[in-house]
Amino acid sequence: MKGTEDNLLTEPALDAPRIVSAYDWGALGDVIDVGGGDGTLLIALLNEYPALRGQVLDLPDVAEWARKRIDAAGLADRGGAIAGDFFDELPAGAEGYLLAYVLRNRDDEDARRILRRCAEAAGEDGAVFVIETVAERGAHRDLPALTALVESAGLVVADVHDAGEVAVLELSNR
Numbered sequence: 709m710k711g712t713e714d715n716l717l718t719e720p721a722l723d724a725p726r727i728v729s730a731y732d733w734g735a736l737g738d739v740i741d742v743g744g745g746d747g748t749l750l751i752a753l754l755n756e757y758p759a760l761r762g763q764v765l766d767l768p769d770v771a772e773w774a775r776k777r778i779d780a781a782g783l784a785d786r787g788g789a790i791a792g793d794f795f796d797e798l799p800a801g802a803e804g805y806l807l808a809y810v811l812r813n814r815d816d817e818d819a820r821r822i823l824r825r826c827a828e829a830a831g832e833d834g835a836v837f838v839i840e841t842v843a844e845r846g847a848h849r850d851l852p853a854l855t856a857l858v859e860s861a862g863l864v865v866a867d868v869h870d871a872g873e874v875a876v877l878e879l880s881n882r
């Protein structure tokens with residue numbers, strides 16, 4: 709678990725500023741950071757975009773950890789955390805479903821299941837955002853492989869926002 713926590717704490721802390729500025733997240737009313745870990749990315753987003761609301765969805769212990777950090781950051785009025793499983797039905801109706809560094813640890817079959825859950829929850833009006841390193845550092849799938857994966861899950865790449873080594877793929881339902 710220690711190794712997992714180290715990963716959670718270092719990489720998003722390093723990349724969050726780039727992800728925050730790669731897209732106008734404030735244009736979305738609310739987001740769910742699916743598998744959002746300790747809330748580092750969501751906290752950075754809520755700090756940058758004062759009208760944005762958001763929730764981390766993660767396994768119970770991690771969600772509790774994220775909730776405490778979001779509270780401590782003074783963001784409880786716009787942010788929180790939900791205990792959940794991204795293989796199950798997700799809360800519907802948010803405008804953005806973020807998957808940051810989540811698909812990298814999953815084989816194609818599991819990744820498609822997670823993507824489908826997000827797509828179902830996003831519906832016609834929401835979007836799914838896959839955030840992954842696509843350059844050298846720790847890249848598990850490059851951009852063409854990620855594109856093929858999301859298309860095989862029935863999603864369309866509407867745009868790719870460049871955040872340096874990190875890519876933000878904006879996806880919509882077909």
Ligand SMILES: C[S@@+](CC[C@H](N)C(=O)[O-])C[C@H]1O[C@@H](n2cnc3c(N)ncnc32)[C@H](O)[C@@H]1O
Pocket residue numbers: 715716719720742743744745746749765766767770792793794795807808809810813
């Ligand atoms: C590699 S970490 C990425 C964390 C975060 N998105 C980030 O950018 O640092 C994967 C996250 O998925 C969560 N996770 C693993 N299995 C899950 C499941 N079945 N449902 C929801 N979250 C899960 C883990 O607890 C962890 O927080």
